Amino acid sequence: MRNLSDIVASVHADMAEHIGAGKVADYIPALSRVDPRRFGLAVVTCSGERAQAGDANVPFSIQSISKVFTLTLALERVGARLWHRVGREPSGSPFNSIVQLEQERGVPRNPFINAGALVVTDALLTGRTPRKTAAEILAFLRKCSGDRAVAIDQEVAGSEAQTGFRNASLANFIRAFGNLKNPVAEVLDVYFHQCALSLSCVQLARAGLFLAGDGVDPLTGAVVCRPARARRVKALMMTCGHYDASGEFAFKVGLPGKSGVGGGILAIVPKQAAIAVWSPGLNAAGTSHVGALALERLVERTGWSVF
Numbered sequence: 001m002r003n004l005s006d007i008v009a010s011v012h013a014d015m016a017e018h019i020g021a022g023k024v025a026d027y028i029p030a031l032s033r034v035d036p037r038r039f040g041l042a043v044v045t046c047s048g049e050r051a052q053a054g055d056a057n058v059p060f061s062i063q064s065i066s067k068v069f070t071l072t073l074a075l076e077r078v079g080a081r082l083w084h085r086v087g088r089e090p091s092g093s094p095f096n097s098i099v100q101l102e103q104e105r106g107v108p109r110n111p112f113i114n115a116g117a118l119v120v121t122d123a124l125l126t127g128r129t130p131r132k133t134a135a136e137i138l139a140f141l142r143k144c145s146g147d148r149a150v151a152i153d154q155e156v157a158g159s160e161a162q163t164g165f166r167n168a169s170l171a172n173f174i175r176a177f178g179n180l181k182n183p184v185a186e187v188l189d190v191y192f193h194q195c196a197l198s199l200s201c202v203q204l205a206r207a208g209l210f211l212a213g214d215g216v217d218p219l220t221g222a223v224v225c226r227p228a229r230a231r232r233v234k235a236l237m238m239t240c241g242h243y244d245a246s247g248e249f250a251f252k253v254g255l256p257g258k259s260g261v262g263g264g265i266l267a268i269v270p271k272q273a274a275i276a277v278w279s280p281g282l283n284a285a286g287t288s289h290v291g292a293l294a295l296e297r298l299v300e301r302t303g304w305s306v307f
């Protein structure tokens with residue numbers, strides 16, 4: 001393999017003709033204002049090697065990528081009991097779909113669709129206030145990234161609340177089946193704050209590195225979760241991380257990944273590295289168009305596909 005920095009630079013160069021493609025999320029002003037020509041890429045390996053390109057130090061809204069971290073936290077807190085309340089199968093439906101919830105009696109298909117993420121957030125909230133819960137999620141991201149500067153964008157959180165009618169519907173529907181334990185307003189409050197976490201590619205790749213290290217941060221030795229948990233979170237990222245485009249991402253990239261409508265993607269190379277890419281233009285499934293393409297090229301050149 002060529003030098004990692006050279007590969008990352010070559011992927012960045014190859015994206016020049018694609019940058020700007022896709023549709024920037026426009027459901028809230030703070031996202032619609034983002035320049036579609038932004039592109040960042042960061043890689044951190046388990047041996048501490050780092051490479052980055054473009055806007056890799058510019059913070060962006062990680063949105064649904066936060067679901068990877070809340071799932072890890074909730075599993076640590078409530079253990080396997082969580083699986084009585086949320087499934088582990090791909091949904092084949094868009095991230096904010098409600099259709100399966102009625103047929104499946106309020107048990108969401110998986111923790112990465114919005115319905116499932118709301119149940120996971122509810123599990124984190126039990127016994128705590130929304131404020132404390134959001135603060136714990138933020139503290140977890142700061143711990144994983146090793147960066148105290150990681151923050152929640154309060155403007156994004158506020159706009160999510162003003163426009164979150166779908167999420168409110170999902171939460172009320174789940175609550176009607178008894179699968180939310182806390183008041184809907186509190187669950188939504190925490191969920192909107194976790195979606196508003198703001199990290200750069202460098203911070204996000206670093207934060208995800210414990211998943212490459214089987215639950216242990218390979219650079220500090222800190223234990224984040226048990227190896228089996230890290231393996232399972234990665235399995236779900238592979239099968240469900242991109243909603244109804246998860247099969248396509250596995251086919252083209254071949255890594256466990258999680259997308260967010262802010263245009264970020266976190267991808268994990270088991271035992272080797274964590275990668276974060278950011279380009280705000282989305283495909284129809286809400287995954288960064290150029291981000292997915294950049295990962296495809298990176299994996300071709302590193303041989304990092306798990307398949």
Ligand SMILES: NC(=O)CC[C@H](N)C(=O)O
Nearest residue numbers: 063064095195260261286
């Ligand atoms: N896919 C996403 O990133 C969705 C997150 C968005 N805030 C929502 O809940 O609708």
